[in-house]
Amino acid sequence: MTESAGRDGAPVRLQKILAQAGVASRRASEELIARGRVEVDGKIVREMGVKVDPATAVIRVDGTRIVLDEDMVYLALNKPRGVHTTMADDMGRPCVGDLLADRIDAGQRLFHVGRLDADTEGLLLVTNDGDLAHRLMHPSYEVRKTYLATVTGVVGKGAGRRLRDGVDLEDGPAAVDQFSVLDVHDGRSLVKVVLHEGRKHIVRRLLAEVGHPVEGLVRTRFGGVALGDQRPGTFRKLGRKEVSDLYEAVGL
16 A cells, blocks of 8 residues: 555555655645646546545546556566467476566566467566456457567558458457558568557468468557567556556546
8 A cells, every 4th residue: 555545545645646646745735736737537627625535536638547556567578489478388488577577576566468489479468467468358449559570471452451450360350440551571561550459469360361471469558558569579668648648548
């Protein structure tokens, strides 16, 4: 429990909560409240001295949700190729848990949001926020993921049209939200695929179905979080806006 939550569970002044969450100093937080830039549970608060329960209140500043629990962890990991998406591997193969060993050894109970197969590189979210992770993985929220794929052959317009219209796979139809060809070189194409599907190997299966097997695959975006120029094997803490965007995407 954070100090702002109060050890007895009593409500706490809003400006104190904002200051302890690192939003601004207490005096600056009071100015944010006075200007109508702070909302609690969907309602703008302008009065000074308002007390709220930080354990249950949803607080936003300029539309960005403020995470109050200091024990919550939100990480963006650039998973290298050949690393398995598990926190521990019984066969001794390289896994995500190896890359986060220091945090795990320190007692943090982390888990990955969804999976990337061993041959796929790129963005993997890691957290201990079970509610958020569950919703991000649930198909009903349709959180989009973006991939860059190097595929065999020169991809024509017909393939992109088929992918957008929908392709019949062995476990049911699937379609992409967006598809574009970025480059063609030496008989290979670099394509961008955006979809909210989460089925196993879905990008590889879709591209193979339209005649362009994947030779290399990287996930570059998950919802509002982008991989950027982050080096393979490294992780970083998500920014306040990134966490807020993920919450918003799943209605939290």
